[in-house]
Amino acid sequence: MSTFKIGASRGNLEIRQFLRQRESVVFTLLFPVLLLLIFGSVFKDTIAPGVTFSQYFVAGMIASGLLNTGFQQLAIMIPLERDDGTLKRLRGTPMPPSSYFIGKILAVLASMVVQIILLLLVGALIFGVHLPTDIGHWITFAWVTLLGITGSTLLGIAFSSVPRSGRGASAMVTPIVLVLQFTSGVFFIFNQLPSWMQNVASIFPLKWLTQGMRSVFLPESFASQEVAKSWEHGRVALMLSIWIVVGLVLALKTFRWERSR
Amino acid sequence: MQNAIEIHGLLKTYGETHAVAGVDLEVQAGEVFALLGPNGAGKTTTIEILEGYRDRDGGTVSVLGEDPAKAGLSWRNKIGIVLQSNNDAAEITVEEILNFFSDYYVNPRNVDEVINAVGLEEKRKSRGRELSGGQRRRLDVALGILGNPELLFLDEPTTGFDPEARRAFWDLIRGLRADGTTILLTTHYLDEAEALADRVGVINNGRIVEVATPATLGGRDNAKVIVRWSEGGNMKEERTDSPTELLRSLSARLAGEIPELTVSRPTLEDIYISMIEGEA
Numbered sequence: 001m002s003t004f005k006i007g008a009s010r011g012n013l014e015i016r017q018f019l020r021q022r023e024s025v026v027f028t029l030l031f032p033v034l035l036l037l038i039f040g041s042v043f044k045d046t047i048a049p050g051v052t053f054s055q056y057f058v059a060g061m062i063a064s065g066l067l068n069t070g071f072q073q074l075a076i077m078i079p080l081e082r083d084d085g086t087l088k089r090l091r092g093t094p095m096p097p098s099s100y101f102i103g104k105i106l107a108v109l110a111s112m113v114v115q116i117i118l119l120l121l122v123g124a125l126i127f128g129v130h131l132p133t134d135i136g137h138w139i140t141f142a143w144v145t146l147l148g149i150t151g152s153t154l155l156g157i158a159f160s161s162v163p164r165s166g167r168g169a170s171a172m173v174t175p176i177v178l179v180l181q182f183t184s185g186v187f188f189i190f191n192q193l194p195s196w197m198q199n200v201a202s203i204f205p206l207k208w209l210t211q212g213m214r215s216v217f218l219p220e221s222f223a224s225q226e227v228a229k230s231w232e233h234g235r236v237a238l239m240l241s242i243w244i245v246v247g248l249v250l251a252l253k254t255f256r257w258e259r260s261r
Numbered sequence: 262m263q264n265a266i267e268i269h270g271l272l273k274t275y276g277e278t279h280a281v282a283g284v285d286l287e288v289q290a291g292e293v294f295a296l297l298g299p300n301g302a303g304k305t306t307t308i309e310i311l312e313g314y315r316d317r318d319g320g321t322v323s324v325l326g327e328d329p330a331k332a333g334l335s336w337r338n339k340i341g342i343v344l345q346s347n348n349d350a351a352e353i354t355v356e357e358i359l360n361f362f363s364d365y366y367v368n369p370r371n372v373d374e375v376i377n378a379v380g381l382e383e384k385r386k387s388r389g390r391e392l393s394g395g396q397r398r399r400l401d402v403a404l405g406i407l408g409n410p411e412l413l414f415l416d417e418p419t420t421g422f423d424p425e426a427r428r429a430f431w432d433l434i435r436g437l438r439a440d441g442t443t444i445l446l447t448t449h450y451l452d453e454a455e456a457l458a459d460r461v462g463v464i465n466n467g468r469i470v471e472v473a474t475p476a477t478l479g480g481r482d483n484a485k486v487i488v489r490w491s492e493g494g495n496m497k498e499e500r501t502d503s504p505t506e507l508l509r510s511l512s513a514r515l516a517g518e519i520p521e522l523t524v525s526r527p528t529l530e531d532i533y534i535s536m537i538e539g540e541a
Binding site for chain 2: 001005006009010012013016017020021081084085086088089091092093094095096258
């Protein structure tokens with residue numbers, strides 16, 4: 001079988017395993033929706049003409065959903081698979097290593113699609129998020145999502161080499177994601193953060209993902225509320241691409257099939 | 262006969278310790294070879310170098326004609342590996358994981374046949390976490406033989422088996438051997454090595470102490486016979502090269518039936534223990 005066919009078979013297996021672990025389904029897929037329901041119901045203020053906080057929050061949650069399903073999920077799952085012998089067993093078979101990663105990417109894509117649909121449904125039905133009606137916005141949505149999920153997946157694979165054990169992975173990865181969410185314009189409105197915090201957050205990809213998603217789901221008029229007074233599509237694409245390269249290099253250099261001895 | 266495995270002067274060092282300190286070993290194609298040795302003797306390190314999991318610090322290694330450190334996926338297609346303890350596949354069933362893993366091999370065995378061979382018919386719909394220790398081990402073996410390997414590595418395959426399952430496993434291994442599979446086995450059960458292995462090698466402190474057949478290891482075939490009996494209320498023991506002679510004289514002395522008589526030759530375990538202790 002070809003590398004890609006085996007990858008597709010891996011993806012099938014990964015998705016099956018994912019769906020059978022109730023905790024992971026709830027945590028990865030439903031938790032962001034729950035957060036949206038809570039934050040959206042508590043903070044109902046209008047933050048700019050024609051823009052409520054819930055709308056702002058939906059854009060941020062979709063962006064951070066890319067981080068959750070890719071980076072967080074993989075950086076936690078891969079160390080667990082390293083600990084329980086999944087990776088070592090696979091290494092002993094003629095499965096091409098890239099098929100393993102193709103399988104992971106397919107599983108990430110599947111849970112990302114489900115999560116985005118759930119967030120958009122709740123956002124549109126309950127919090128009055130306007131879904132774009134023109135093709136231009138959806139094209140923006142497509143490239144931001146594509147760059148985001150690619151970088152997020154690669155960084156998740158790269159980061160999976162950092163935790164010393166599977167058990168410690170979640171405790172290490174979750175705070176990183178939370179801190180990024182607080183500083184990148186998900187839970188707080190980005191232009192209200194102290195400028196040093198904005199500057200630090202601008203190094204990391206989530207800030208650029210949320211900005212890209214806002215340009216899709218918020219009215220054009222809101223662009224003037226951004227720190228740069230514009231959506232900065234060029235810089236969004238550039239920063240996300242840089243992180244893809246960083247993620248790819250680190251993933252290739254650091255990936256281990258076995259626990260460190 | 263061509264050798265499936267050839268090792269010359271193998272070295273592996275972790276920090277200051279020489280885990281493998283110059284191992285030479287040849288395993289012939291088609292034989293069952295058991296590598297015996299205490300924990301920490303260098304067994305697993307040696308095997309994992311042969312399997313391509315670890316780099317070596319010196320020596321030459323050839324496994325099915327290739328250097329495991331450089332061999333590619335087509336080489337992996339010809340070997341089967343049963344590692345020590347795994348806890349993976351918690352949420353997938355026995356038949357699912359076997360079906361998925363068959364995708365990775367060029368010429369996999371039939372999944373139903375493999376399930377039958379390891380005796381997991383009744384557990385085929387069970388998920389990994391629902392299996393007992395022995396059943397998990399059988400799943401490991403099933404995955405190891407799935408690809409129709411020319412060479413099978415078995416690292417302590419029957420740990421956690423009940424006696425009946427162990428016998429069934431031995432039959433499976435004999436069947437694989439009859440089909441021409443070369444098998445390199447490590448085990449802590451000396452009866453297992455005796456039942457299965459054409460030759461055994463004893464490794465201790467990173468070196469091969471001896472390689473022989475189970476019947477001749479450590480001069481076992483020439484070892485003295487141990488005769489024990491009871492005389493005057495005490496247990497007596499004598500080691501002799503001529504047990505028949507001794508029995509005849511005992512029989513005459515004790516006038517008839519000799520109380521609590523046993524005549525035994527040293528087991529493989531006796532020989533093994535004396536070799537390891539002599540080394541330490």
